Amino acid sequence: xxxxxxxxxxxxxxxxxxxxxxxxxxxxxxxxxxxxxxxxxxxxxxxxxxxxxxxxxxxxxxxxxxxxxxxxxxxxxxxxxxxxxxxxxxxxxxxxxxxxxxxxxxxxxxxxxxxxxxxxxxxxxxxxxxxxxxxxxxxxxxxxxxxxxxxxxxxxxxxxxxxxxxxxxxxxxxxxxxxxxxxxxxxxxxxxxxxxxxxxxxxxxxxxxxxxxxxxxxxxxxxxxxxxxxxxxxxxxxxxxxxxxxxxxxxxxxxxxxxxxxxxxxxxxxxxxxxxxxxxxxxxxxxxxxxxxxxxxxxxxxxxxxxxxxxxxxxxxxxxxxxxxxxxxxxxxxxxxxxxxxxxxxxxxxxxxxxxxxxxxxxxxxxxx
Amino acid sequence: xxxxxxxxxxxxxxxxxxxxxxxxxxxxxxxxxxxxxxxxxxxxxxxxxxxxxxxxxxxxxxxxxxxxxxxxxxxxxxxxxxxxxxxxxxxxxxxxxxxxxxxxxxxxxxxxxxxxxxxxxxxxxxxxxxxxxxxxxxxxxxxxxxxxxxxxxxxxxxxxxxxxxxxxxxxxxxxxxxxxxxxxxxxxxxxxxxxxxxxxxxxxxxxxxxxxxxxxxxxxxxxxxxxxxxxxxxxxxxxxxxxxxxxxxxxxxxxxxxxxxxxxxxxxxxxxxxxxxxxxxxxxxxxxxxxxxxxxxxxxxxxxxxxxxxxxxxxxxxxxxxxxxxxxxxxxxxxxxxxxxxxxxxxxxxxxxxxxxxxxxxxxxxxxxxxxxxxxxxxxxxxxxxxxxxxxxxxxxxxxxxxxxxxxxxxxxxxxxxxxxxxxxxxxxxxxxxxxxxxxxxxxxxxxxxxxxxxxxxxxxxxxxxxxxxxxxxxxxxxxxxxxxxxxxxxxxxxxxxxxxxxxxxxxx
Numbered sequence: 103x104x105x106x107x108x109x110x111x112x113x114x115x116x117x118x119x120x121x122x123x124x125x126x127x128x129x130x131x132x133x134x135x136x137x138x139x140x141x142x143x144x145x146x147x148x149x150x151x152x153x154x155x156x157x158x159x160x161x162x163x164x165x166x167x168x169x170x171x172x173x174x175x176x177x178x179x180x181x182x183x184x185x186x187x188x189x190x191x192x193x194x195x196x197x198x199x200x201x202x203x204x205x206x207x208x209x210x211x212x213x214x215x216x217x218x219x220x221x222x223x224x225x226x227x228x229x230x231x232x233x234x235x236x237x238x239x240x241x242x243x244x245x246x247x248x249x250x251x252x253x254x255x256x257x258x259x260x261x262x263x264x265x266x267x268x269x270x271x272x273x274x275x276x277x278x279x280x281x282x283x284x285x286x287x288x289x290x291x292x293x294x295x296x297x298x299x300x301x302x303x304x305x306x307x308x309x310x311x312x313x314x315x316x317x318x319x320x321x322x323x324x325x326x327x328x329x330x331x332x333x334x335x336x337x338x339x340x341x342x343x344x345x346x347x348x349x350x351x352x353x354x355x356x357x358x359x360x361x362x363x364x365x366x367x368x369x370x371x372x373x374x375x376x377x378x379x380x381x382x383x384x385x386x387x388x389x390x391x392x393x394x395x396x397x398x399x400x401x402x403x404x405x406x407x408x409x410x411x412x413x414x415x416x417x418x419x420x421x422x423x424x425x426x427x428x429x430x431x432x433x434x435x436x437x438x439x440x441x442x443x444x445x446x447x448x449x450x451x452x453x454x455x456x457x458x459x460x461x462x463x464x465x466x467x468x469x470x471x
Numbered sequence: 472x473x474x475x476x477x478x479x480x481x482x483x484x485x486x487x488x489x490x491x492x493x494x495x496x497x498x499x500x501x502x503x504x505x506x507x508x509x510x511x512x513x514x515x516x517x518x519x520x521x522x523x524x525x526x527x528x529x530x531x532x533x534x535x536x537x538x539x540x541x542x543x544x545x546x547x548x549x550x551x552x553x554x555x556x557x558x559x560x561x562x563x564x565x566x567x568x569x570x571x572x573x574x575x576x577x578x579x580x581x582x583x584x585x586x587x588x589x590x591x592x593x594x595x596x597x598x599x600x601x602x603x604x605x606x607x608x609x610x611x612x613x614x615x616x617x618x619x620x621x622x623x624x625x626x627x628x629x630x631x632x633x634x635x636x637x638x639x640x641x642x643x644x645x646x647x648x649x650x651x652x653x654x655x656x657x658x659x660x661x662x663x664x665x666x667x668x669x670x671x672x673x674x675x676x677x678x679x680x681x682x683x684x685x686x687x688x689x690x691x692x693x694x695x696x697x698x699x700x701x702x703x704x705x706x707x708x709x710x711x712x713x714x715x716x717x718x719x720x721x722x723x724x725x726x727x728x729x730x731x732x733x734x735x736x737x738x739x740x741x742x743x744x745x746x747x748x749x750x751x752x753x754x755x756x757x758x759x760x761x762x763x764x765x766x767x768x769x770x771x772x773x774x775x776x777x778x779x780x781x782x783x784x785x786x787x788x789x790x791x792x793x794x795x796x797x798x799x800x801x802x803x804x805x806x807x808x809x810x811x812x813x814x815x816x817x818x819x820x821x822x823x824x825x826x827x828x829x830x831x832x833x834x835x836x837x838x839x840x841x842x843x844x845x846x847x848x849x850x851x852x853x854x855x856x857x858x859x860x861x862x863x864x865x866x867x868x869x870x871x872x873x874x875x876x877x878x879x880x881x882x883x884x885x886x887x888x889x890x891x892x893x894x895x896x897x898x899x900x901x902x903x904x905x906x907x908x909x910x911x912x913x914x915x916x917x918x919x920x921x922x923x924x925x926x927x928x929x930x931x932x933x934x935x936x937x938x939x940x941x942x943x944x945x946x947x948x949x950x951x952x953x954x955x956x957x958x959x960x961x962x963x964x965x966x967x968x969x970x971x972x973x974x975x976x977x978x979x980x
Contacts, residue, residue: 326845331828331835338821344776345810345818346833347801 115461121398121446123453125412128441135437139429146423146430153422154415160422162293162304168407168414169306169371172313174392175410176320177365179401181233181247183324184357185337190236190251191365192389193258194229198366200265201228202373203380206283214286221287221374222312222367229366230359232258237358241351247358255389266382280380289375307375309367314407316364321403323360333357365389394443397450409446416442473535474499474631474662475520475551480529482515489515490526491686497631497679499534502653502663504673504694507683508706508879508907513666516683517633521553522546533631552624553633558616562609566602567591570623587626594625598655614645621652631662638672643761643935643968650676668706668907670699671936682706707909717943718923723752726787726896726927727773733781734768734951742768744951745782750896755918755928757942757959759935761971765951766931767813770900773929774810775800776818787895804833809889811882813900813931819885822874826864827855829873830888858887863913879910886914896927903937915941935964949973 133143154164174191181188188194205224209217236250265271266278273281289308293301324330336343336353343350372384391413398412399405420435445452473496482490490512497503507513518524520531522540530537533549540546543553560569567584570591577583588604595601602618611619617637624632634653638646653663653676665677673680674694681691682705690705727750734743742765750756760766771777773784775791775798784792786808791798804810810833812818820829831840831851840850855869862883864876873881882903889897902918903911918941922928932938938945939959947955947970955962955970 322845325848328835328841328846331831331846334824335821335832335835338823339817341817342819342821342832345774345800345812346835347775347799347804348835 112461115457116400120450120453120457121409124445124450125442127452128438128445131445132438132441135434136430139434141427141429146427149423149426150416150419152419153426154419158293158302159304160418162302162306163418164411164414165292165306165310166304166371166376166414167417168410169310169313169375170368170388171391171395171410171413172310172317172406173364173368173371174389175395175399175406176313176316176392177361177389178392178396179399179406180320180361180364181357182396182401183330183337184333184353185340186237186240186247186354186357186361188233188236188251188358188361189248189390189393190233190254190362191392192385192387193251193255194232194362194365195368195385195389196255196258196262197232198225198229198363199369199373199380199384200262200270201225201366202369203270203280203283206287206374207281210284210287212286217284217287218289218374222370225366225369226363227366229364229369230362233358233362233365234355237355241354262380263382266380270380272379278382282379283374287374288378289370291375305376307371309371309375312367312370316367317403317407320364320406329356365392391439391443394447398446412442413439472499473497473532475664476532476535477516477520477526478530478532480516480519480526480531482519482524482526484515488686490519493529493683493686493688495681495688495691497662497664499662500657500660501678502657502665502676504677504680505664505666505683506668506670506673506680506702506706508668508909511683511706512686513683514635515686517553517635517664517666520546521551521633547627547629550628550630551633552621552627552629552631554617554620554624554635554637556636558613558620560608560616560619563607565605565607566611566619566622567604569608569619570604570626574627591622591626594622597659598625598652600625600652612645614641614648617641617645617649618652629661631664632656633664633666635666636668637665638667638669643933643971646672670702670908673702674699684708703908707907717919723754723925723927725749725751727929728785729769729773729782730785731782732769732772732779732784734765734772734777735780736768741780742951743772743779746948746951746953747782748946748953748956750927750929752895752927753922753925754943755922755930755941757938757945758929758931758948759938759945759967759971760931760933760948762933764948764971766900766948769948770810770813770898770931772797774798774808774898775803801833801836804892804894805836807892807895809892809894809897811886811889811897811899811902813904815882815885815904820873820881823872825870826859826873826876826884827852827869830855830858830869830884832888834888834892854891855884858884858891861891862887862917877907878905879907882906882914883910886917890917890921894926896929897921899928899930901932901934902930903932903934935967938967939964947971 129147133147136143136146153160155161174195177191177194178188201224202221205221206217209220232254236247236254239245239250240247266280270280272279292306292310293303295308324334332348333353333356335346335348336350340350343353368388373380377384395406395409395413399409416439420438424430424432424435475497477493477495480490480493493516495516505513519526522543522545525539532538538549567587571583571587575583576586591604600618600622602615602622608616621632637649641649656663667673677694679691680694680702681688682702684706729746729748732743732746736742746769758766768777772779772792778795778797779792781794783790784798786803787806791803821832828851840846840854852869856867859867859869864880864883902914906914918928930941942959945957945959945962945967946953947967949971950973954973
């Protein structure tokens with residue numbers, strides 16, 4: 103058709119205003135619920151903000167959560183740019199955590215400078231392996247990636263439980279947890295690295311910096327390499343990939359391997375950074391929140407960092423709010439997060455038609471004709 | 472008496488004036504043509520007549536009475552029917568289920584279908600629209616699907632039918648059959664508004680024709696009082712040279728040999744049955760034939776997108792494809808084979824990516840686009856910019872997603888991408904499908920220019936006129952076999968038509 107609905111908004115509106123409006127809607131509705139429960143929504147919100155950013159330790163907690171979300175958000179985006187919906191981030195993170203712990207135990211006599219890179223390699227490799235199997239099944243057998251990756255989450259969880267009651271269980275321990283890792287393998291907390299800034303103590307650690315570097319890697323890989331280009335062509339138009347001599351199967355394998363590696367590295371934050379051992383359920387749903395982070399961040403590296411920060415703040419600030427206000431329980435915090443996911447993820451295009459009318463961009467429409 | 476009238480209609484989308492003071496009057500019981508280049512505003516006008524959009528100014532009248540539709544359903548109630556370029560049918564439903572969809576006469580299905588069947592059989596008889604009502608839509612060829620769409624409109628009581636580019640996907644035979652139906656419709660007192668940019672069709676079938684340019688109707692002719700050249704000039708607003716300037720070229724070396732090629736399509740049906748031919752430098756080899764007679768598979772095999780089930784392809788003395796082994800598409804490009812895909816939207820481009828990114832598709836490994844191991848967006852953009860300047864692609868903005876360009880400009884950019892590498896052999900499928908008339912002349916002249924430089928071109932087209940004007944040699948494919956070869960000067964369109972139907976006995980020299 104020669105005339106199409108003008109859908110091209112100025113970039114700033116697309117990446118800035120729309121997410122902001124969606125977030126605002128989620129917060130307004132959350133506020134209404136809080137008000138119905140008999141609490142003051144404005145006080146609740148201010149508690150949430152101060153709980154997330156109000157003091158040094160809070161900021162550190164926020165950054166700690168943010169780190170997990172960057173890893174899992176990147177995992178979702180790597181696959182999604184190739185047209186694949188990897189919802190197995192949870193399972194890949196579990197395997198990654200196992201790989202990291204095994205490396206930390208196996209090579210415990212090595213100095214940190216060697217030990218930590220080995221942990222990174224092991225974690226990335228096991229996470230990648232856990233994503234590569236569904237990818238291979240898709241490439242060879244056409245198995246649906248959503249089904250296989252979600253099933254692999256269960257296998258991974260069961261495998262972790264088995265390891266923690268069996269071979270990896272701490273000698274003589276009553277609980278399901280592994281040996282502690284040696285201190286050389288531990289990632290330095292940010293408050294030590296940035297002590298000169300007077301950063302307060304908290305769980306945030308160097309995994310945050312690694313996550314930021316991976317965002318850079320993601321951006322460069324996608325936009326500045328042949329592999330990234332090929333992978334995006336496969337994602338947008340597999341037939342055009344065939345036309346261009348690009349193997350769709352290779353694209354699928356590369357995308358999923360990198361996706362799994364990103365999820366696997368979440369274990370750096372949990373195992374090497376905070377817990378210093380492997381515990382059951384250490385992934386606690388971060389893999390799934392990664393989906394919301396990736397989509398809200400529009401699969402853009404900066405976007406993913408900002409979305410991860412938002413969810414990090416919701417986690418940390420929400421916990422604080424639940425602690426301070428008797429009528430608000432942990433469940434309500436989950437509901438607020440759910441509303442954000444609903445409006446920012448599922449209903450992200452709700453305001454689009456209205457904004458289109460306001461910001462119709464003449465130059466682009468002209469081109470469309 | 473007018474069936475539909477649009478009086479001084481204007482419509483603006485944001486900053487774009489899509490329709491400006493358009494007046495169109497379609498007399499009852501006539502076939503009225505509407506021609507115009509892509510982006511002239513035809514679809515906007517149709518969407519307003521059919522109730523998709525409301526005009527900003529002006530009035531629409533049906534049978535002399537002013538109407539204002541809130542949606543297509545109201546337009547249908549007033550006796551308008553529209554057959555879209557892309558069919559709106561549910562593949563997994565039967566024909567009759569598709570037709571009653573949304574207009575069920577009863578809550579229960581059985582009585583609805585029974586009464587619809589009676590009515591439809593009557594319509595089929597009246598208009599000569601034979602369609603098997605119980606066939607599954609997924610099993611039907613496009614020509615029949617179009618009949619289903621027409622049947623659907625008539626079932627819903629259409630007095631006036633709007634057909635949007637109805638022949639774009641049809642074979643010549645199907646087109647002829649469609650025109651018979653359209654004439655019968657007129658004979659029965661229906662009104663038909665035909666949107667197309669094929670001027671031959673306009674001349675052949677319409678009573679009146681209106682030309683649209685830059686959002687407005689510039690002129691309405693009585694068809695018998697005009698000709699193709701006049702219409703073409705009116706459409707683009709300037710004189711177009713439709714001749715091509717072919718120089719004599721000497722016989723050059725053989726570049727491509729296709730040897731006894733066999734192929735099956737994705738469903739396992741045999742599509743090529745022992746096809747052999749050579750292509751030489753300095754010639755355009757045209758492959759004619761009704762679409763779906765093996766042309767797509769032939770192109771896909773030569774360009775490395777499909778493996779043959781028998782035979783081989785030899786490109787510059789190298790055997791690039793043999794039984795069950797496809798050629799490597801990227802390597803072929805590296806060795807100087809350009810490929811403009813038949814279906815540009817499906818294969819030739821990635822719509823959501825920018826124009827610049829699209830100009831490296833297939834050439835994504837070329838060192839000239841890299842800085843070390845990193846793709847250099849600056850170099851890619853500069854490459855795109857120079858292609859855009861060279862091929863007059865509008866707008867010349869490399870950062871815009873390619874899907875936002877018009878069909879003609881997309882095709883120009885895709886052509887530019889393949890020609891820029893100065894290929895020894897250019898494989899072109901349907902060079903001007905869905906391309907406006909100004910761009911057609913441009914693309915033709917660039918193809919001939921390449922040929923004059925001694926390059927080889929293998930062209931597949933379902934436009935007979937294109938085959939006849941451009942080719943040095945013609946091969947006709949029917950049912951996966953070569954049913955005729957010859958030089959255009961030795962063949963008439965009738966000869967080729969017979970070859971296309973597989974009914975030509977003696978081979979032309």
